[in-house]
Amino acid sequence: MSDATILPIPRDLLAPGTGDAPFRAVATLSDLPPGRMLRLSRGDLDLLLAHTEAGLVATDDRCPHMSAPLSVGRLEGCQVDCPLHKGRFDLATGATVRFPTTGGLDADGAYHRPWAPLDAPPKPEPSDDKARARALTRVRRLRYYPLRVVDGRIEVRFPE
């Protein structure tokens, strides 16, 4: 494998501090065949590299809900399922495709009710501190890291 498509960074979702940072090699294309995800840690930053059906992308390996590692979720096409609360995120656009079961606030502050899969009992409305905390937890926007491929090496700009 010598080349791969790189997904454009969705509008306004560039990770802060990465614009002028140098590219650093993090993996090879053979480490990341189509359909695979990879977790990379550098200092306290955990990065998700994903080879989606539309191309390569680098974002945080932290669910924008409660920070679970998306790299142990499931990648289908361009969408990744979080392993914790069934949130689903589109890595090509940064959109939340399915809100977490716990409900809460979206990135714009709109409230979403808890929900339950058909085979599980319905979630109660908030009635204690834990439920209120869930309701106020905001699903933030994914942030993206510039990425390129040089001679089969995947290189990423980390924040400086």
Ligand code: FES
């Ligand atoms: S931590 Fe990912 S959906 Fe809750």
